[in-house]
Amino acid sequence: xxxxxxxxxxxxxxxxxxxxxxxxxxxxxxxxxxxxxxxxxxxxxxxxxxxxxxxxxxxxxxxxxxxxxxxxxxxxxxxxxxxxxxxxxxxxxxxxxxxxxxxxxx
Amino acid sequence: xxxxxxxxxxxxxxxxxxxxxxxxxxxxxxxxxxxxxxxxxxxxxxxxxxxxxxxxxxxxxxxxxxxxxxxxxxxxxxxxxxxxxxxxxxxxxxxxxxxxxxxxxxxxxxxxxxxxxxxxxxxxxxxxxxxxxxxxxxxxxxxxxxxxxxxxxxxxxxxxxxxxxxxxxxxxxxxxxxxxxxxxxxxxxxxxxxxxxxxxxxxxxxxxxxxxxxxxxxxxxxxxxxxxxxxxxxxxxxxxxxxxxxxxxxxxxxxxxxxxxxxxxxxxxxxxxxxxxxxxxxxxxxxxxxxxxxxxxxxxxxxxxxxxxxxxxxxxxxxxxxxxxxxxxxxxxxxxxxxx
Numbered sequence: 410x411x412x413x414x415x416x417x418x419x420x421x422x423x424x425x426x427x428x429x430x431x432x433x434x435x436x437x438x439x440x441x442x443x444x445x446x447x448x449x450x451x452x453x454x455x456x457x458x459x460x461x462x463x464x465x466x467x468x469x470x471x472x473x474x475x476x477x478x479x480x481x482x483x484x485x486x487x488x489x490x491x492x493x494x495x496x497x498x499x500x501x502x503x504x505x506x507x508x509x510x511x512x513x514x515x
Numbered sequence: 516x517x518x519x520x521x522x523x524x525x526x527x528x529x530x531x532x533x534x535x536x537x538x539x540x541x542x543x544x545x546x547x548x549x550x551x552x553x554x555x556x557x558x559x560x561x562x563x564x565x566x567x568x569x570x571x572x573x574x575x576x577x578x579x580x581x582x583x584x585x586x587x588x589x590x591x592x593x594x595x596x597x598x599x600x601x602x603x604x605x606x607x608x609x610x611x612x613x614x615x616x617x618x619x620x621x622x623x624x625x626x627x628x629x630x631x632x633x634x635x636x637x638x639x640x641x642x643x644x645x646x647x648x649x650x651x652x653x654x655x656x657x658x659x660x661x662x663x664x665x666x667x668x669x670x671x672x673x674x675x676x677x678x679x680x681x682x683x684x685x686x687x688x689x690x691x692x693x694x695x696x697x698x699x700x701x702x703x704x705x706x707x708x709x710x711x712x713x714x715x716x717x718x719x720x721x722x723x724x725x726x727x728x729x730x731x732x733x734x735x736x737x738x739x740x741x742x743x744x745x746x747x748x749x750x751x752x753x754x755x756x757x758x759x760x761x762x763x764x765x766x767x768x769x770x771x772x773x774x775x776x777x778x779x780x781x782x783x784x785x786x787x788x789x790x791x792x793x794x795x796x797x798x799x800x801x802x803x804x805x806x807x808x809x810x811x812x813x814x815x816x817x818x819x820x821x822x823x824x825x826x827x828x829x830x831x832x833x834x835x836x837x838x839x840x841x842x843x844x845x846x847x848x849x850x851x852x853x854x855x
Contacts, residue, residue: 420645422776423752466646468648510752
């Protein structure tokens with residue numbers, strides 16, 4: 410599965426991006442991502458189920474795009490509209506993005 | 516009223532400076548958005564929930580690292596300090612900001628009629644952010660490495676609270692130039708309130724935003740510099756500060772809601788130059804007067820006109836020195852404003 414994650418906005422200008430194909434990741438990382446995707450129910454969520462992300466000052470805005478075998482799902486939301494079920498997945502993707510930054514890979 | 520009159524008509528009237536229209540445009544937009552997002556609980560619906568006091572009381576909530584606001588009220592107005600520094604910092608800095616608006620600018624809390632200050636600390640897990648969401652302020656703990664607790668800094672608390680003040684005055688749309696002005700005013704009052712509290716002059720202030728929340732990894736860096744936009748940080752983690760200090764380097768791309776935190780550097784430097792001439796407190800008076808006369812879609816050129824006009828009015832009222840109008844114009848000219 411292809412993962413394309415982006416976080417922007419916020420009080421501090423630390424933009425995060427994370428792109429990966431789970432087949433190319435270390436096994437434990439891939440399994441964790443897939444497990445979190447499954448538990449979050451993100452593949453069943455529709456954009457119209459999420460409140461339109463209004464532009465509040467300094468909130469983080471997120472975009473997650475998942476694609477596999479020609480099909481995919483892309484959702485945008487912010488800290489106010491993010492469904493609770495997505496939080497563990499968001500937290501892990503942000504950790505992975507930060508790891509990449511720390512290793513000098515912007 | 517705001518449901519009957521088309522919003523574009525209200526906005527044109529607001530632009531002309533009619534206060535009631537401005538309030539209507541603001542209230543209908545913001546309240547409608549916030550209400551659409553927040554779930555109203557049964558206590559509020561039934562009237563059992565606490566009603567707004569109108570006394571600008573502080574309420575500090577501990578989110579207990581959940582992704583929810585108002586989880587547990589831990590300190591109310593007049594309540595004793597707790598063992599939690601985050602709670603006490605949010606309480607103290609919320610009070611300092613509220614008192615500056617009241618004692619220096621004559622404003623009764625965020626909405627000028629005593630809105631209670633709701634401050635949420637320990638939001639989420641390692642949440643590296645702080646925000647205003649139309650009702651309340653929320654602060655994360657940072658990760659302890661890149662950023663520390665966001666309520667640790669008075670300029671962060673004052674910045675977020677000022678977003679509320681902007682919401683109830685100009686209600687600048689958070690996108691493009693109006694959004695950059697929104698960010699700019701929050702940086703202005705974040706800085707002015709910090710300098711006032713720490714008894715600093717414009718000359719001895721550092722004019723940095725966010726330097727106090729940098730963690731050990733980014734010690735010595737800051738998030739923005741009002742005196743020298745573009746110099747606040749340069750490191751492998753964040754990259755290089757991209758704020759321009761002049762319109763010739765204006766960012767026109769789509770990132771960051773079309774540059775709200777980027778292009779704010781341009782008017783930020785104009786405020787710095789004005790403050791270095793007439794003092795930060797006098798400059799803040801002019802900017803506060805202007806904030807009450809701006810409108811949701813105001814652009815940089817509009818702000819220059821309104822701020823200069825505010826200087827004229829305050830000179831007439833003997834609140835700022837003669838010559839302030841020309842100083843303001845020169846400060847904006849130095850950053851390339853107004854544009855032709």
